[in-house]
Structures are given as C-alpha cells and as structure tokens.
Amino acid sequence: MSGTIYQALADAVIEGNQGKAVECTADLLKDGTDPKMILDNGLLKGMEVVGIKFRDNLIFVPQVLISARAFKSSLSILEPFLSKSDTEGMGTVVIGTVKGDIHDIGKNIVAMMLKSSGFRVVDLGIDVKAEKFIDAIKNEKAVILGMSALLTTTMGYMKAVIDKIKNENLSVKTIVGGAPISNSFAEQIGADGYAKNASDAVELSKRIIK
Ligand code: B1M
Numbered sequence: 726m727s728g729t730i731y732q733a734l735a736d737a738v739i740e741g742n743q744g745k746a747v748e749c750t751a752d753l754l755k756d757g758t759d760p761k762m763i764l765d766n767g768l769l770k771g772m773e774v775v776g777i778k779f780r781d782n783l784i785f786v787p788q789v790l791i792s793a794r795a796f797k798s799s800l801s802i803l804e805p806f807l808s809k810s811d812t813e814g815m816g817t818v819v820i821g822t823v824k825g826d827i828h829d830i831g832k833n834i835v836a837m838m839l840k841s842s843g844f845r846v847v848d849l850g851i852d853v854k855a856e857k858f859i860d861a862i863k864n865e866k867a868v869i870l871g872m873s874a875l876l877t878t879t880m881g882y883m884k885a886v887i888d889k890i891k892n893e894n895l896s897v898k899t900i901v902g903g904a905p906i907s908n909s910f911a912e913q914i915g916a917d918g919y920a921k922n923a924s925d926a927v928e929l930s931k932r933i934i935k
Contacts, residue, residue: 730756731766734799738771739778741791743798746771750799760806764834768796768803772830796830800837807837814843816868816934819861819897821849823882828875831903831923835871838923839930844869855886862890862897868934871926874903884914891915898933902926 730749737746746768753763775792778784818839822832829851836846847865849857862870870890874880883901890897898917901910902925911919917933920926 731763731770734763734767735771735774738768738792738795738799739774741788741795743791743795746795746799747802750802754802754806760803763803764800764807768799772796793830797833800830800833804837807841815845815931817845817847817865818869818871818930819847819849819858819865819867820871820873821853821858822851822873822875823879823886824852824854825882826874826876826879827851828873828903831875832871832873835873835902835920835923835926838927839871842927842931844930855882855889858886859889859893859895862895867897869930870897870899871930872899872901874901874906877905880905880910883916887915900926900929900933 730753734746734749734753736742737749749767750763753767754760772792775784775789779789820832820836820839822829832851833848836848840846847861847867849861858870858872861867870886872883872886874883880903887899890899900918900920901914901916902920902922906919908919918929920929
C-alpha cells in the first residue's frame with residue numbers, strides 16, 4: 726500500500742503538484758511511515774526523475790522550480806519528524822551553498838539530518854561568500870563548516886573558502902558535498918572530507934570531530 730503512495734508522492738514532485746505532494750506526505754506520516762523512508766522513496770525518487778528530465782531538456786527551469794516548491798513543502802512537513810533531537814551536544818556546524826549557487830534542496834536535507842543527530846546547525850543559506858562563512862565560523866564557534874555546490878562553475882569557490890580558513894588559521898574542519906563533488910575533488914582542494922549524501926554527511930561529521 727505505502728509503495729503506491731510513495732509512487733504517488735514521487736509523481737506529485739515530478740508534476741510539481743504541491744497540494745498532492747503535501748497530501749501524500751501527510752498520509753504516509755499518519756500511517757506511521759518512517760520519515761526517512763518518505764524522503765528516500767518518495768521525494769528524492771521524484772526529484773531524481775526531475776533531474777534527468779532537466780538534463781535531457783524535456784523540462785525547463787520553470788517546471789523544475791515548481792517541482793522544487795512541491796518538494797520543499799513536503800520537506801517542511803517532514804522536518805519536525807526528521808529533526809527531533811534537541812540535544813545539540815555535538816557542536817556547531819555552519820553550512821551554506823557557495824557563492825554563485827542557489828541550489829539548496831540537498832543542503833537543507835543535510836542540515837536537517839545533522840540537526841537530528843545532535844549538531845547545532847547555523848544555515849547561512851545560498852550564494853554565500855567566503856567572508857560570511859568566516860564570520861559565522863568565528864562568531865558561532867563552529868567545529869565544522871559544510872559547503873554545498875551543485876554547479877561545476879561554483880564548486881571551485883569551495884577552495885577559495887578553504888584557503889581563507891587556512892590563511893586565518895581557523896581550527897574548523899571542512900566538509901563538502903553536492904552532485905558534482907567527489908572524494909578526489911575534496912582532497913584536491915584541501916577539504917577534511919566529502920559526503921555523497923546526507924547520511925554520509927552525518928557519519929563523516931561525527932568521525933572528523935573525534
Ligand atoms: Co539546477 N542544475 N540550475 N536548478 N538543478 C543542476 C545542478 C544540473 C546538474 C541540471 C542538469 O543540467 N542536469 C545543472 C548543472 C550542470 C553543471 O554544472 N554541470 C543545473 C543548471 C545548469 C542550472 C542553471 C544554470 C540553469 C539555468 O538557469 N539555465 C541554474 C543555476 C542557478 C544558480 O545556482 N546560479 C539552475 C537553477 C535551478 C533551479 C533554481 C531551477 C532549481 C534549484 C531549486 C533549489 O534548490 N531551491 C534547480 C534544480 C532543482 C536542479 C536539479 C534538477 C536537482 C537538484 C536537487 O535539488 N537535487 C539538478 C539536477 C541534478 O542534480 N541531478 C540541477 C535533489 C537533492 C536532494 O540532491 O542537491 O545533489 P543534491 O543533494 C544531495 C547530495 O548531493 C548531497 O546530499 C544531498 C542529499 O542526498 N549534498 C551534500 C548536497 N550538498 C551537500 C553538502 C554536504 C554533504 C552532502 O556537506 C556540506
């Protein structure tokens with residue numbers, strides 16, 4: 726039964742049907758479905774198809790935005806269930822999408838998962854310049870800086886931020902992620918780690934602060 730609703734939720738994201746996406750998410754939650762399963766089997770499955778259609782020029786920016794809106798509305802219903810930890814005892818993570826880049830769906834999921842794992846998260850949003858990252862690391866006494874980039878044209882900016890952190894001798898650990906990022910890229914720019922997805926980001930964060 727939930728398999729059919731997962732598909733309906735994925736379809737709602739693909740079609741950009743915000744009302745339907747919210748309704749399916751609420752129904753699944755009411756049935757006691759694990760919110761992580763709703764995210765993985767419904768919302769992310771739908772967004773994966775949107776990505777493929779966008780890549781293949783079958784849909785364009787306006788349709789992707791409508792899908793993103795449906796995705797985000799559902800995610801906001803899931804958020805209280807995904808981020809139910811209030812311990813915040815793991816330290817502070819400053820996170821943001823780098824300068825020139827406005828993609829934030831993946832970054833928001835990573836932020837949410839980190840919160841649910843006991844980190845305090847300061848989310849600087851999108852299009853974040855190096856100076857803003859540096860100020861937040863200092864002011865919030867961050868133990869980890871997380872940077873997200875979805876464009877091949879913006880991923881290079883991560884190095885500029887890491888170089889600045891090193892120049893200022895800040896002791897924060899840096900983790901990077903996003904569709905075009907890889908382990909070797911992370912090594913190349915001097916990041917402390919790369920995470921493929923939100924669960925990996927949590928594992929990595931726990932590991933590097935030990
Ligand atoms: Co954009 N876009 N987009 N887009 N968009 C991509 C990234 C693209 C691959 C699509 C394509 O052509 N196939 C392509 C980039 C190509 C490239 O660089 N080589 C692209 C392009 C070209 C563009 C524009 C330039 C299009 C244009 O205007 N002509 C433009 C750029 C705007 C800008 O940023 N300056 C643009 C705009 C947009 C929208 C605004 C329409 C919308 C964004 C809405 C929003 O985010 N609020 C959008 C979307 C939605 C996408 C796709 C379709 C989906 C991205 C997404 O949300 N995925 C994307 C195609 C794709 O990625 N397949 C695409 C779902 C999300 C859960 O996954 O973000 O990968 P993801 O996050 C994952 C992991 O990567 C990881 O964990 C997350 C959860 O599992 N992760 C981290 C992410 N950040 C992490 C940080 C970490 C650790 C892990 O540590 C800190």
